[in-house]
Amino acid sequence: DAGITQSPRHKVTETGTPVTLRCHQTENHRYMYWYRQDPGHGLRLIHYSYGVKDTDKGEVSDGYSVSRSKTEDFLLTLESATSSQTSVYFCAIRTGETQYFGPGTRLLVL
Amino acid sequence: GESVGLHLPTLSVQEGDNSIINCAYSNSASDYFIWYKQESGKGPQFIIDIRSNMDKRQGQRVTVLLNKTVKHLSLQIAATQPGDSAVYFCAENTGPKTGTASKLTFGTGTRLQVTL
Numbered sequence: 001d002a003g004i005t006q007s008p009r010h011k012v013t014e015t016g017t018p019v020t021l022r023c024h025q026t027e028n029h030r031y032m033y034w035y036r037q038d039p040g041h042g043l044r045l046i047h048y049s050y051g052v053k054d055t056d057k058g059e060v061s062d063g064y065s066v067s068r069s070k071t072e073d074f075l076l077t078l079e080s081a082t083s084s085q086t087s088v089y090f091c092a093i094r095t096g097e098t099q100y101f102g103p104g105t106r107l108l109v110l
Numbered sequence: 111g112e113s114v115g116l117h118l119p120t121l122s123v124q125e126g127d128n129s130i131i132n133c134a135y136s137n138s139a140s141d142y143f144i145w146y147k148q149e150s151g152k153g154p155q156f157i158i159d160i161r162s163n164m165d166k167r168q169g170q171r172v173t174v175l176l177n178k179t180v181k182h183l184s185l186q187i188a189a190t191q192p193g194d195s196a197v198y199f200c201a202e203n204t205g206p207k208t209g210t211a212s213k214l215t216f217g218t219g220t221r222l223q224v225t226l
Contacts, residue, residue, distance in 0.1 A: 004153075031210075042199065042216030043154070050210045058213075090153055097142045097203050099214055101153035 002100035003027045006091050012108045019078040021105050023091030025071075031094035032074040034058075034066060036087040037104075043090065049074050081109045118197060120221045129187040131220045133200035138181060140202040144214070145174055145185045148197045157185070157198075187222075195224045 003026040013019050023032060031050055035043040035058075045058030047066040055066050063085060065077045078085055086109045091102040123129045135143065141162040146154035160167045160174045160183075167174050173186040183200050199219035205211045 040218065042218050043201075044216075045213065048210075048213075056210065094212070097207055097212055097214075098144060098156060098159060099201075100156060101146075103153045104151075 002093055002102075004091060004093060004100065004102035006089075006102040006105050008105060009103065010106045012110065013081050014110050015082055016080050019081050019107065019109075021076045021089055021091075021107070023074045023076070023102060025074075025091075025093050027093070028071055029093040029095065030071075032068065033092040033094065033099065034064075034074065034076045035090045035092065036060065036085075037090060038087050046076065046089075078107075081107075083109050085109050118219050118221045120223060122223045122225060123190050124225050125190060125192060127190055129185075129190045129194070129222055131185045131187075131198045131222065133183040133185075133217050133220075135181050135183055135200065135202045135217075136215065137202060137204045138178075140204050140215075142203040142207070143174070143176065143183055144201045145172075145183075146199055146201065146216075147194075148199070148219070150196075154199070190222075190224050192224045192226065195222055197221050 005024045007022045033048040034046040037043050044060045046064050049055045049068040067075045089105045092099040144159045145157045147157050148154045158169045158174050160176050171188045175184045197219045199217045201214040201216045204215045205213050
């Protein structure tokens with residue numbers, strides 16, 4: 001599992017509420033990624049980080065923000081959750097060109 | 111349950127048979143490819159990778175074949191076991207090898223069902 005944990009693993013929330021998902025890694029990897037996974041789509045990149053305080057947008061970044069204040073933690077925030085953000089969220093780290101994934105967070109927005 | 115795989119193509123094989131899972135990739139400039147396995151309720155797990163300067167790479171019970179002419183990748187699993195039941199998808203590096211622009215593009219996957 002490349003030393004990656006995600007929390008919470010499951011969450012149910014209501015439309016309009018803020019939600020923060022946490023990705024924690026223990027192996028000092030520079031690159032970290034947030035993806036969402038939905039039926040009919042491959043994994044889609046939301047945001048990524050290439051160092052502390054260094055982040056950039058992916059292909060589906062609208063409605064999401066991220067922060068990385070220390071190497072081991074990469075946070076994904078839904079400022080005001082919508083039903084379209086119901087999904088499974090995966091964090092990944094990168095070594096070389098290969099990415100390794102965490103166990104995922106299932107988010108249901110009612 | 112696993113909602114991600116509702117609309118996936120499914121390959122059903124008998125235990126002990128060989129499985130072949132295919133993937134068509136999009137970018138002729140891609141030079142690095144990965145196969146992942148995803149079991150229900152879990153994160154994708156790295157299986158094997160291959161670079162574009164190779165046609166074939168073998169691992170333990172798995173072989174990846176790359177045909178750059180037709181932009182096709184396949185994963186062969188020998189002597190398929192019940193524990194191989196999962197969704198398999200390919201990924202390609204559509205950008206530079208290194209740096210911030212190095213990113214993976216993922217396929218939607220194939221569900222492998224192993225029957226006893």
